[in-house]
Amino acid sequence: MIRPTSAILLVLAAAAGGALFHVSFEVSALDDRLGTLNRDIKSDREAIHVLKAEWSFLNQPERIEELARRHLDLTPVSGKQLTGAGTLPVRPEQDLPAPQIDNGQNIDRAILLDAGAPKAKPAAPHRRAIVPVVSHTAKTDVASRSLDDVLREIVSDDVHAGKAGAR
Amino acid sequence: MIRRIKMESTKKQAIETARNRLLIGGALMAAAFLVVGARLFDIVVLNENEDLRRAAARDIVRPDIMARADIVDRNGILLATSLPTASLFANPHKVSDPASAATRIVEVLPDLSEEVVAARLSADKGFVWLRRNLTPTQQFEINRLGIPGLDFEEEERRVYPHGRLAGHIIGFTNVDNAGLAGIEQSMDAAISGAKEPLKLSIDIRVQQIVRQELAAQIEKFKAIGGGGIVLDVRTGEVISMVSLPDFDPNAPAQAPDETRFNRITLGVYELGSVFKIFNHAIALETGAASMSKSYDATKPIKISRFRISDYHPENRWLTVPEIFKLSSNIGSAKMALDIGSERQRKYLGHLGLLRRTSIELPEQSMPIIPARWREINTMTISYGHGIAVSPLHLASAVAATVNGGILRPATLIRAKTPETGGVQVFSAETSDKMRRLLRLVVENGTGRNADAPGYLVGGKTGTAEKQVNGSYKRNALISSFVGVFPATDPRFVVYIMIDEPKGIRESFGYATGGWTAAPVVGGVIKRMAPLMGIKPLDETAPEIVRALNVNLTAGPAEGRPNATN
Numbered sequence: 174m175i176r177p178t179s180a181i182l183l184v185l186a187a188a189a190g191g192a193l194f195h196v197s198f199e200v201s202a203l204d205d206r207l208g209t210l211n212r213d214i215k216s217d218r219e220a221i222h223v224l225k226a227e228w229s230f231l232n233q234p235e236r237i238e239e240l241a242r243r244h245l246d247l248t249p250v251s252g253k254q255l256t257g258a259g260t261l262p263v264r265p266e267q268d269l270p271a272p273q274i275d276n277g278q279n280i281d282r283a284i285l286l287d288a289g290a291p292k293a294k295p296a297a298p299h300r301r302a303i304v305p306v307v308s309h310t311a312k313t314d315v316a317s318r319s320l321d322d323v324l325r326e327i328v329s330d331d332v333h334a335g336k337a338g339a340r
Numbered sequence: 341m342i343r344r345i346k347m348e349s350t351k352k353q354a355i356e357t358a359r360n361r362l363l364i365g366g367a368l369m370a371a372a373f374l375v376v377g378a379r380l381f382d383i384v385v386l387n388e389n390e391d392l393r394r395a396a397a398r399d400i401v402r403p404d405i406m407a408r409a410d411i412v413d414r415n416g417i418l419l420a421t422s423l424p425t426a427s428l429f430a431n432p433h434k435v436s437d438p439a440s441a442a443t444r445i446v447e448v449l450p451d452l453s454e455e456v457v458a459a460r461l462s463a464d465k466g467f468v469w470l471r472r473n474l475t476p477t478q479q480f481e482i483n484r485l486g487i488p489g490l491d492f493e494e495e496e497r498r499v500y501p502h503g504r505l506a507g508h509i510i511g512f513t514n515v516d517n518a519g520l521a522g523i524e525q526s527m528d529a530a531i532s533g534a535k536e537p538l539k540l541s542i543d544i545r546v547q548q549i550v551r552q553e554l555a556a557q558i559e560k561f562k563a564i565g566g567g568g569i570v571l572d573v574r575t576g577e578v579i580s581m582v583s584l585p586d587f588d589p590n591a592p593a594q595a596p597d598e599t600r601f602n603r604i605t606l607g608v609y610e611l612g613s614v615f616k617i618f619n620h621a622i623a624l625e626t627g628a629a630s631m632s633k634s635y636d637a638t639k640p641i642k643i644s645r646f647r648i649s650d651y652h653p654e655n656r657w658l659t660v661p662e663i664f665k666l667s668s669n670i671g672s673a674k675m676a677l678d679i680g681s682e683r684q685r686k687y688l689g690h691l692g693l694l695r696r697t698s699i700e701l702p703e704q705s706m707p708i709i710p711a712r713w714r715e716i717n718t719m720t721i722s723y724g725h726g727i728a729v730s731p732l733h734l735a736s737a738v739a740a741t742v743n744g745g746i747l748r749p750a751t752l753i754r755a756k757t758p759e760t761g762g763v764q765v766f767s768a769e770t771s772d773k774m775r776r777l778l779r780l781v782v783e784n785g786t787g788r789n790a791d792a793p794g795y796l797v798g799g800k801t802g803t804a805e806k807q808v809n810g811s812y813k814r815n816a817l818i819s820s821f822v823g824v825f826p827a828t829d830p831r832f833v834v835y836i837m838i839d840e841p842k843g844i845r846e847s848f849g850y851a852t853g854g855w856t857a858a859p860v861v862g863g864v865i866k867r868m869a870p871l872m873g874i875k876p877l878d879e880t881a882p883e884i885v886r887a888l889n890v891n892l893t894a895g896p897a898e899g900r901p902n903a904t905n
Contacts, residue, residue: 222421228418235505253876321476
């Protein structure tokens with residue numbers, strides 16, 4: 174005959190064992206997940222590192238300049254285009270139209286005048302000639318090279334260096 | 341009865357013994373559990389954090405620290421980095437069909453020979469290298485082949501995204517990632533294993549501007565090379581340093597030796613008339629000459645077998661500002677005699693022109709100075725002959741002359757707190773006079789081609805004949821120009837030198853500094869000033885005219901004994 178205390182203890186022991194197994198499996202599953210995450214983080218970091226290098230490579234001033242010349246209608250800023258707020262001319266006060274109230278006579282006149290005048294043709298949008306800033310020496314097409322090409326060159330340089338060292 | 345009692349007592353004794361033993365055993369057990377309990381308490385409650393930390397250290401991915409830290413420019417743009425690369429190796433025992441595997445590998449890596457790969461794959465070894473440092477794309481393609489027995493080893497490779505643009509500054513490393521030149525060599529210890537990227541004082545945009553403008557001019561004047569440097573006069577920081585021809589640090593082994601030569605720091609040259617800046621500054625500082633003094637430049641100076649003459653002879657008495665404006669060798673030599681050899685040498689030493697610079701590059705040279713400082717040396721040094729310094733020496737000394745007279749060591753490293761110390765070489769007053777004189781040269785002297793409207797460029801031309809085998813060659817020139825801007829309160833020194841330019845029709849056959857280097861300085865300033873946030877000034881504003889005014893006429897007290905024009 175099992176005493177009630179023993180029965181309770183037995184049940185508790187079984188429950189503890191079950192809980193232990195559960196926790197143990199959970200930990201092992203979490204550990205697997207952690208491993209996967211760590212691997213992912215590592216590969217993502219490596220990818221970010223490579224992308225940073227590629228970003229810098231794609232931002233070579235020479236390449237940007239070439240692309241800007243090809244696709245944009247902009248030229249470098251010159252000193253003449255810069256000014257401070259203090260040097261701006263003050264708007265002459267006497268030229269401001271005085272606010273006036275009239276009964277509508279002048280408005281008709283203005284409209285009539287406008288209708289009578291020949292319509293000015295809107296000026297054709299003036300497209301600035303794209304002038305190369307400085308002629309390039311050693312015209313390499315920087316815009317179309319990729320980091321991968323450079324890496325290939327590096328590697329071929331290693332091969333080259335190896336040969337030179339072997340001599 | 342007695343026996344029973346005896347028996348009872350024996351029984352009692354046995355029970356007593358058993359109880360005692362039980363007690364001892366129980367006490368031992370209790371003590372053991374107490375120890376376990378105490379340890380449990382210690383681990384769970386007292387040392388909780390330490391264990392968490394230990395667990396964290398095991399589980400969290402190491403932040404990606406490469407063997408070498410990155411190098412970035414002053415705006416954080418990546419100039420050098422280490423990329424993880426993969427090297428391909430194979431275990432030949434696991435490769436089932438070496439011949440077909442070799443064919444497929446060579447399709448992805450066409451520079452490998454099929455026979456070599458096949459031979460390696462059929463070797464009786466457990467490990468053979470097939471190819472070091474694959475690009476990510478190549479690695480992906482090899483993986484896609486799905487050949488069993490191939491594997492990759494992780495390695496690191498130094499990459500310079502901006503290629504030749506900053507090649508001379510950054511330098512390069514060998515395959516084992518040890519610095520072999522430039523910053524990579526001089527800062528090797530600081531770069532290896534550092535977490536933070538190394539920040540240089542270079543601005544890659546200005547670097548591009550200088551390189552582009554200089555390259556165009558070198559091509560135009562059929563020169564053999566050239567160099568350019570931009571220096572912040574307030575901090576001594578090098579903003580740009582270009583030496584042409586240059587090389588791609590990504591492939592240093594393929595670069596010819598002469599392209600690796602850094603003309604700015606390693607080359608020492610007799611730089612010519614740009615030295616008159618120091619001659620005038622020393623004369624004004626020591627009181628050997630004043631702005632209103634005049635010198636007789638009517639005829640060339642003959643001293644022993646030397647003859648000092650002017651390039652554009654005026655054949656008249658010249659005032660001190662006129663000597664500077666017209667770049668008169670005769671006048672400068674006479675001023676140098678008034679200064680004296682001892683004082684000249686002392687001040688050139690203070691300007692750092694007689695010792696190595698402090699720049700963080702291994703490629704450096706000691707200036708070449710006369711062994712004995714005789715009178716003739718003093719006279720030739722006044723206009724930049726008989727002393728050879730690197731362009732960096734010159735730019736640094738010019739910065740000290742115009743920034744209020746304080747020499748700050750030139751540096752390539754961006755400091756967290758800008759340099760405020762330095763050595764006072766000239767007085768602020770002398771520095772102010774020199775700024776006026778430099779502006780005079782660009783306004784209506786030999787350096788007019790360097791002007792950039794609104795930026796008040798001041799500067800000095802220099803044209804020196806190169807010495808070849810001990811004698812000067814008339815048609816091999818080092819033409820240079822040193823510019824400072826804005827002249828009222830200089831921020832930057834821009835120095836450009838062009839090696840052996842040939843005169844062209846556009847320059848009327850001249851290959852002098854004013855025709856070759858000065859336009860480059862003007863072009864660089866026009867393009868870099870807006871980038872550096874320098875506001876253009878109104879050159880006709882009265883306060884600016886007053887700040888830069890120079891009186892060209894001789895004063896009443898000093899000057900020629902009898903006035904003959």
